[in-house]
Amino acid sequence: MLPVLQSIRPRTLLLSVASILAGTFLAKSQGHFSWPLFLMALLTACLLQSLSNLVNELGDWKKGTDRDQAGRKSLSLQSGRLTERQLLIIIIIVAVLSLLSGLGLIRMAFGTLREMSSLLFILLGASALAAAVFYSAGKKPYGYYGAGDIAVFLFFGLAGVAGSYYLFTGSLDPAVLYIASAIGMLITAVLNINNIRDFENDKRFGKNTFAVFLSRFSKNGSTFPAKIYQVVLISLAMFLSVLYACKPGTGTFLFLICLPLLGIHILWVIRKEGPALDNALKILIVAVLVYALSLF
Numbered sequence: 001m002l003p004v005l006q007s008i009r010p011r012t013l014l015l016s017v018a019s020i021l022a023g024t025f026l027a028k029s030q031g032h033f034s035w036p037l038f039l040m041a042l043l044t045a046c047l048l049q050s051l052s053n054l055v056n057e058l059g060d061w062k063k064g065t066d067r068d069q070a071g072r073k074s075l076s077l078q079s080g081r082l083t084e085r086q087l088l089i090i091i092i093i094v095a096v097l098s099l100l101s102g103l104g105l106i107r108m109a110f111g112t113l114r115e116m117s118s119l120l121f122i123l124l125g126a127s128a129l130a131a132a133v134f135y136s137a138g139k140k141p142y143g144y145y146g147a148g149d150i151a152v153f154l155f156f157g158l159a160g161v162a163g164s165y166y167l168f169t170g171s172l173d174p175a176v177l178y179i180a181s182a183i184g185m186l187i188t189a190v191l192n193i194n195n196i197r198d199f200e201n202d203k204r205f206g207k208n209t210f211a212v213f214l215s216r217f218s219k220n221g222s223t224f225p226a227k228i229y230q231v232v233l234i235s236l237a238m239f240l241s242v243l244y245a246c247k248p249g250t251g252t253f254l255f256l257i258c259l260p261l262l263g264i265h266i267l268w269v270i271r272k273e274g275p276a277l278d279n280a281l282k283i284l285i286v287a288v289l290v291y292a293l294s295l296f
Contacts (some may be wrong), residue, residue: 003081004090007057010049014285015187016045018292019156022183023164025295026176029251032168040105041164044125047098052132054091056143058084058236059136063144065205098129109167117170124163128155144208152191157184177194178244179251179295186288192230193269193284197277227269234262241291254294261287 027033036277061077061084076082082090089138102125110118131151135143142148161180166172175213195202195211203212218224238259245251261283268280 003076003079004251007054007076007082007090009053009088011282011285012053012190013046013049014289015156016049016160016188017042018288019160019187020045020164021289021292022295023161023176025292026161026173026179027165027168028296030169030173034168037105037108037167040101040108041167044098045160046106047101047130049093051091051094051098051129054087054094055133058087058091058137059138059141059143060084060207063136063205065153065202065207092094095129095133098132099125102129105167110189114163117166121163121167124159127277128159130157143205143209146193146208146213147193149188151212152188153181153184155228156187160184175244175247175250178240178247182237182240182244183288183292185233185240186284186291189230189233189237190281190284190288192226192233193265193277193281196226196230196269197274197281199223199226200274223273230269231266234266238262251295255291256289257294258287261290 020038024033024038024041058076077084077087103122106118106121106125107113109121112118113122133150134141135151144152158180159176160175161183162172165176165180192211195209198209199211199215201207202209203215210229211223214225214229215223216220238255241255242253245253245255265280265283265287268283269277272280
C-alpha cells in the first residue's frame with residue numbers, strides 16, 4: 001500500500017482539494033451547498049489527480065526521465081517496490097474508479113445523465129480523464145511539449161472551480177471566472193516550480209516542459225525566464241483576486257493571508273535551484289490551499 005501512496009503523491013492532491021473548495025465556497029456564498037455533492041466532487045477530483053500522477057510516473061519511467069534524479073526521493077518504480085505491470089494494473093483500477101465517480105457525481109448533480117448539462121459534464125469529464133492519461137503517456141505526451149501549463153490552468157482552474165460552482169448552482173456567474181483563473185494560475189505555478197526543480201534532468205532527457213522552452217530566451221540557457229514566469233503567474237493571480245474582491249457583494253480581501261507564504265516562496269525560487277526548490281514547492285501548495293480556504 002505504501003508504494004502506491006508514494007506514487008499517488010498525496011501532497012499534490014491538496015491542489016485538487018483547493019480547486020473544489022474554491023468552487024464550493026463560492027457556491028455556498030450564494031446559498032447553494034450539499035455535503036454529498038461536495039464529497040463526491042472531492043473524490044472525483046482526487047481520483048483524477050491520482051490517475052495523472054500514476055500515469056506520469058509510468059510514462060516518465062518508460063522514457064527514462066525519472067530513472068536518475070539525484071537529490072530526490074525515489075519513486076516506486078525507481079526503487080523497485082512496484083513493477084511496471086503492477087503500476088499499470090493500479091492505473092486501470094483508478095481510471096475505472098474515476099469514471100464511475102464522475103458519472104455518479106453528474107447523476108447526483110442533475111438527476112439524469114441525459115440532459116444537456118449532464119452531457120456537457122460527461123464530455124468535460126472525458127476530457128479530464130484523457131488529459132490525466134496523455135500528459136506523459138503515448139507517443140507524443142503533451143507534457144513533453146510544453147502544453148502541461150495550459151491543461152493545468154484549464155482543468156484545475158476553469159473546469160475545477162467554475163465546474164464545481166455550476167454543479168451546486170446550476171448556473172455560472174461571470175465573476176466566478178476571476179477566482180477560477182486565479183486558482184488556475186496558482187496551480188500552474190505549482191507545475192512550473194516543479195519543472196524548474198527538474199529542469200536539468202528534463203532537459204537532459206528531452207522533456208520540453210515550458211520551463212525548458214523558456215530557457216531558450218536566456219543567454220546561458222538558465223531557468224531565469226521560468227522564474228520570471230513564476231512571479232508573473234502569482235502576481236496575475238493576486239491581481240484577479242483583487243478585482244474579484246472589489247466587485248460589490250462578491251468577496252473580501254481575506255485571501256491576502258496567503259501573501260506571506262507567497263512572498264517566502266518567491267524569495268526561495270529566486271535564490272535556489274534544483275532539488276533545493278522542493279521546499280518552495282511545498283510552501284506554494286500550502287499557499288494555494290490557504291487561498292482556497294480564505295474564500296469560505
